Amino acid sequence: MSPFLTPSHQARVIFYHIVIVTVGVTERGQVKDDTQSGRGRSIARRDFVNGVLVASTMGVAPLTSSRAATSGGPYVPALTGMRGSAPGLFEAGHALRDHALGSHHTQDVDELYDLVIVGAGISGLSAAHFYRKYAGSNKKILILDNHDDFGGHARRNEFDVDGTRLVLNGGTLEIESPGRYNRWARTLLDDLGIDLARYRRDCAPVERVYEAHGLTHGVFFDSATWGRDEMVSASLRRGGVHWSFIDADMVARMPLSPRAKADLLRLIDPAQPDYLGALDVAAKKTLLATMSYKDYLLTVARVDPGVYWLFQKALSGVFCVGADALPALFAWMYGYPGFSGLGLGEAPEGLLSDLPGGQHGRQRESGEDVHFPDGNATIARLLIASLVPGVTKANTQEAMAGAHLDYTALDRPGAAVRVRLKSMVVHVAHDGDPAKGGTVALTYSPSGEAHPAQMTRVRGRQVILACWNMVIPYMMPELPEAQKKALSDAVKGPLVYVNVALRNWHAFERLRVSEILCPGSFFDEVALMEPAQIGAVQAPHDPARPIVVRMIKTMGQPGLPKREQYRAARSLLLSLDFATFEREVRGQLQRMLGPGGFDAARDIAAITVNRWPHGYAYTYNSLDDPLDWVFTETDDRPCVRARQPFGCVSIANSDAAASPHTDAAILEAHRAVEEVLERSTFPFVVHR
Template sequence: MSLTPRDLGMDVPISRRDFFDGIAVSCVAGASAASTTGPIAGPVRTAAEPATAPAALTVLGDTGEALSVPHALRDGRFWEHAGAPAPTGEHYGLVVVGAGRSGLSAAAEWSRRRPHDRVLVLDNHPEGGAGRERLRRGAAFDAVMCDKESFGADTLVTLASPGWIDRLPVAEQARADLRTLYDAPPDWLPGLSPEAKEERLAGLTYSAFLREMCGAHPDAERFLRTMSAPEWGYDTRAFGAIDAWGTGYPGFAGLGLDRSRPSRYNSAAVRAEWHGPAPEPAPPAAGHVRWSSPVVSVRDGAGAATVGYFDGHRVRTVEAGAVVLACWSAAVPYLVPDLPEERRRALSRAVRVPLLRAEVRLSDPAAWRRLGVRRVRWTGAYWCAAEFAAPDLVRLLATPCRSELGPDAGSAAGRRELFRTPYEVLEHTVRDQLARLLGPAGFDPGRGVAAITVHRWGHALAPQYCRPWHPFHPDGPSPADAARGRFGRIAIAGSDAGDGAAVLAVEELSR
């Protein structure tokens, strides 16, 4: 039975927060009387709302302070009020823009090659990266909610229990197909060489592999569809079959492919997992990181490049023998106005994947403990994953990407939809799914929620060149190849620029 908005607690005064790319969109407390048909006009504050968010509700990813200057630069508002840049008189062998993995790797590689050079890393985030949390790859789900959106009714199935496939609310043929996929998949491509099999897989999404190659029942494909969503930001209608093989999804064991190495068709992220997580690079001893210093201009000159950054009061400039741009590709054209048009077009093709996170503070977490599971995947509801993260904290994840359109077009469409979705709609879906999940264990969504914070990330995950969507992969040339080449004393090496971009950038600048 569907619960009314009042049953769900939509009119109960609680702390409500809404952030888009780290910037507060709306702050609403008390009765949620705003229309649910259009965007929320924020910020709004009522007397019932605390002046600051509860201490346990932290902003994940980029902060408003980190993004305000880049957004003003993008919108053409920054230089109207910035004033003339003030030279610091500092000169460095290398200036790196961005203190993420690529930026620190470039700085470390430069210092290894030129140990006597001074190196400066500039980053728009506060010290430590402002909690830029990433999804945990490979974290196991205890249970799957076969939800009414997919199968007409909600059925929670615990995966650790024997015979779990028999309890799925799917057609009997789908149960048989799932047993085959998980326990004894045959060789779907007999007679082909391993190389030819990998090539065939590279031409399919995982959903297409299940339907077309395995002949799986639609219920089986629907049950598996959201497997990729929590880690990749899109479901298996966009997730490549060759990467599903590389990540250990069911259905591939009978193909006889070599599991000791990745396929040449695997995306860079999947290939990297064969060697385990890479260690976090540290800033070189000869340099340092200057936090809360968003770069606003990079210009190549006759004797040196000039890098301008905002220190919170005015624009300061330093000179550099070389510059590595280890930031978002989409930001580069705004920093380097002289960049050729071909490079600008190539950079614009790096489409990041949007994500939506919610943190829910429970006033009574006993129901979740009675449920007996920690992480739950949903098969078709708005929020695709729920995790019991602390004694009274639940985190939910949604993937706005329109996966049926592919990772690039789907991310762009999903980002637009994410921006237009009213906060009240998001809160309603949060409460509704918690009621459906925890209600049988005694949870009251009207009185059981103390605070809800929503984080909308329009550009959350770096793009991956992957099959079947990018036919130039892996042989190239790729948009990253056109985007990241050297431009005078400047080279591009952000996470959008492809695998190994940091080392390539340093090699190019060292010639």
């Protein structure tokens, strides 16, 4: 029976997911207690900081100890437990925000660099690359980052399970629409020797490995939301996404009311009615741009609330909010159902794709996306290899796939480029009048400590802030107030990528699914790793062998504007410790896969939670922002006003393009380097 999900019902579901850490999961399916799910059975170590579980290693042996970082310490990509923005790495940032850093001693070190870059993500590393390329390899560069790994969201996760090495992205997924990449992003890929055509050829023999095993798309209905746990697999594997694989046979097997089933069949029918017949096409598109997909489904298409609940997380993996904050026009452009009768025509290929970064929701998907096994961590690792040669000898995409990096080589005295991790910059200020140039002093806290006994100050002739826009006003008080306000507009979207290493994938084969949507569950999507092979990394072939499963959770809080959802979701995400995620991983996988013979206690080898409370860059939303911000390249957009240079400081990040795409981060890096070179070449040109 399809539930009528009132706001109070939705609140109870959200609350239920939070309190489940104490009450167990007996009401939601097959897992009756922690012992049955295996939670805690094979955990090698738990460290608690202020009550938060910060690291956990599961499996027959601690996976983190099998590969050292050359110095004997843990190899960062192989760490499990809470990763991403993990405890101990961001507290100084929060203290800075709260004006609570307190008193400390600052040590001035004798380090003056030609360029200091704050942020070792794709944008910061790209800025270093372009600067060396144009200014010369003899220039001294320091890159500071608060995390314990480089790449920003382009993070790599590694697992060693029963002798099988597994690699998956812990953040940025893919090179999206590479044919539409801007000039400088394409140049960077060429400079690094990335050959996407060669990679596609190498992966072609394995791209249909799941299809060869008879695996399709699936939808999992959980008992807390739908009355019973039910896995409904597609009849055939179709190439589409966003529910385009639904057919009448699937609908018949879904735990929906008769009315909901009828409404869903109508919604996916190419011959459905024109719900906006009184309007011309221009008026229809204007209305859809200013109406949420939720309102469109419930008040225009008039579907049963149970049908809406199926789609309430529509495009949440893209925008970090659900259908209540998603313009209906974006849902149409991405191929969601309900629009085939409106006569809107086809969205032109590459529509608006030349705007900086190609913002999500403003163009059709190209189908040419490229996903390396570790996502865009491959780009970050190749950048590091070119910037700091002592880190690895690998210099091709094939060699990098299996390369073991020496993290101790990142920050060696005397090197032309030094990358200093676990260093949270808390203050940036010119030594004198910004209008007269000179040097810039940067103070950072070791390991992100909120109350360090000592901080360190270095100096740069030029500075590029390649960190988050929203932290810049706090670290650089001398900026003009109008620019601080524009920087604060870029509220980032929280999300979580949880990678679960399994000892086998028999259950997926028996249930005939490889990608599963989970409306109402704690995790929104569950999928087997994408089949890819490159260098030492091989694609999965044998269901008896280990594999990695990706579980995605977005944290939108329905009923609030997009920016407010992000703020509320970030607070919620930071309140969830690893123990919560572990319980939810084990419980949801057991309920979903138990009928296929899955045993969470036996089959789960390791869990890595990639927590990104400051995840995707804010993209303008036509429900809350002016239409010209969303659909034009106007300089009035806050992202343009925020990225203006000031004195010897430039700004480069994905926020500067209001786009979370990798090519946006690279584009903004190149712009910032151009500003740096202009100031260096023409010192009488200042920015204030």
